[in-house]
Amino acid sequence: MIRGIKGVKDILPEEAARWQTIEGAARRLSHLYGYQEIRVPVFEVTELFARSIGANTDIVEKEMYTFPDRDGKSLTLRPEATAGVVRAYIEHALGSSPTAQKFYYLGPMFRHERPQAGRLRQFHQFGVEAFGSDSPRVDVEVIALLWSFLSDLGLPDLTLEINSLGDAADRPAYKAVLLDFLKHREEKLCENCRRRMGTNPLRVLDCKTPSCKAATEDAPRLTEHLSPSSRQHFQEVLSGLETLGIPYMLNPRLVRGLDYYTLTAFEVTSRHLGAQNAVGAGGRYDGLVEALGGPTTPAIGFAVGLERVALMLPATAVVPPPKLVYVAAFGAKGMPIGTRILHELRMLGVCADTDYRASTLKGHLRQADRLGATFVVIIGDDEAAKGQLLIRNMHTKKQEELPLSTTARNLASRLKTS
Ligand code: ATP
Ligand code: MG
Numbered sequence: 001m002i003r004g005i006k007g008v009k010d011i012l013p014e015e016a017a018r019w020q021t022i023e024g025a026a027r028r029l030s031h032l033y034g035y036q037e038i039r040v041p042v043f044e045v046t047e048l049f050a051r052s053i054g055a056n057t058d059i060v061e062k063e064m065y066t067f068p069d070r071d072g073k074s075l076t077l078r079p080e081a082t083a084g085v086v087r088a089y090i091e092h093a094l095g096s097s098p099t100a101q102k103f104y105y106l107g108p109m110f111r112h113e114r115p116q117a118g119r120l121r122q123f124h125q126f127g128v129e130a131f132g133s134d135s136p137r138v139d140v141e142v143i144a145l146l147w148s149f150l151s152d153l154g155l156p157d158l159t160l161e162i163n164s165l166g167d168a169a170d171r172p173a174y175k176a177v178l179l180d181f182l183k184h185r186e187e188k189l190c191e192n193c194r195r196r197m198g199t200n201p202l203r204v205l206d207c208k209t210p211s212c213k214a215a216t217e218d219a220p221r222l223t224e225h226l227s228p229s230s231r232q233h234f235q236e237v238l239s240g241l242e243t244l245g246i247p248y249m250l251n252p253r254l255v256r257g258l259d260y261y262t263l264t265a266f267e268v269t270s271r272h273l274g275a276q277n278a279v280g281a282g283g284r285y286d287g288l289v290e291a292l293g294g295p296t297t298p299a300i301g302f303a304v305g306l307e308r309v310a311l312m313l314p315a316t317a318v319v320p321p322p323k324l325v326y327v328a329a330f331g332a333k334g335m336p337i338g339t340r341i342l343h344e345l346r347m348l349g350v351c352a353d354t355d356y357r358a359s360t361l362k363g364h365l366r367q368a369d370r371l372g373a374t375f376v377v378i379i380g381d382d383e384a385a386k387g388q389l390l391i392r393n394m395h396t397k398k399q400e401e402l403p404l405s406t407t408a409r410n411l412a413s414r415l416k417t418s
């Protein structure tokens with residue numbers, strides 16, 4: 001037997017209702033906020049990710065699925081979607097559209113990580129990207145969309161953490177101050193962080209190793225080194241969140257390691273998730289479009305991990321399946337009538353099903369019960385001979401006789417109201 005790949009899961013029909021609920025909420029909220037769907041490929045040239053995510057990140061250093069294609073070109077399965085969306089934005093000159101450039105996406109991402117609960121090698125994200133405005137009101141909108149998505153689904157114990165990384169001009173001065181601080185604690189840092197000091201010292205603040213966390217507890221804060229305009233931008237984001245009643249926690253250690261990331265950075269976590277507690281994260285990347293060869297374009301987005309959302313989704317949030325009518329047709333005369341009724345019900349938008357293997361009423365009723373049918377339409381040879389059919393309410397077990405000439409429309413409306 002050939003098995004699936006480690007860390008790559010099948011989503012079986014029994015889980016489908018959860019996923020449809022989650023994806024339905026993502027689409028509904030995106031449309032409510034004026035975001036349009038964009039679908040970008042699951043693989044791109046490797047250079048796109050290396051340049052946009054950055055060489056000194058976990059993703060690019062050790063998590064990408066990279067392979068040469070048959071022409072020798074290096075390709076990579078997307079570890080996230082922002083890079084592809086930005087590429088498409090530039091390639092199709094989407095910025096020249098006079099209307100807002102706000103997009104959302106849903107789909108699989110690929111990272112070679114150690115599989116565990118909430119951490120897979122193929123996982124799914126819902127994300128949005130808003131291009132073209134550096135207004136703090138956009139930051140507020142993007143965060144509000146993420147927050148409504150998660151709260152709409154009834155996810156428990158959510159915390160929104162937020163920070164400002166300053167703009168490109170604020171960063172070098174802060175880096176020098178931080179580096180000076182880190183040099184005095186170098187021996188307490190993990191090997192990875194010591195290396196990061198040379199490549200991207202901001203990432204040291206992001207390290208999950210307890211000793212590194214402790215050593216950088218009182219590190220100088222980026223928010224204390226913001227220019228007046230960056231500081232004002234951050235203040236406006238925070239007061240916008242307050243206006244909307246979205247609770248937040250300042251987290252001066254929250255960083256996104258790259259130079260393209262600017263100003264607002266945020267993450268939503270939940271205590272329910274254990275070690276992998278991040279549900280979604282995002283931030284401004286005002287420098288990325290330009291860095292990838294496009295026009296100077298401010299932008300901001302987020303990505304949510306849907307497996308983690310699914311893990312936390314309360315059963316009460318799952319949208320129940322629509323009412324099902326089961327057609328129990330048997331006997332040489334009953335079956336063709338059943339086939340017609342089944343078809344007509346479906347054409348009227350009623351979920352209708354049968355089990356083609358069942359040949360007795362008893363067998364049909366058992367299957368109807370298993371499928372959770374609300375009603376059963378019974379049509380056997382006896383009913384056909386009498387010119388009748390029966391409707392059985394599976395809840396009350398009451399049966400009603402109807403003439404065979406009853407149109408499916410009549411039947412459908414009875415089924416809906418009774
Ligand atoms: P983590 O700290 O958990 O590694 P990350 O910083 O790598 O997260 P992002 O790149 O910001 O995560 O991706 C956004 C969201 O995607 C995460 O908050 C998480 O919910 C989800 N996610 C990231 N990697 C995985 C994975 N390997 N399996 C499942 N979900 C993931
Ligand atoms: Mg990660």
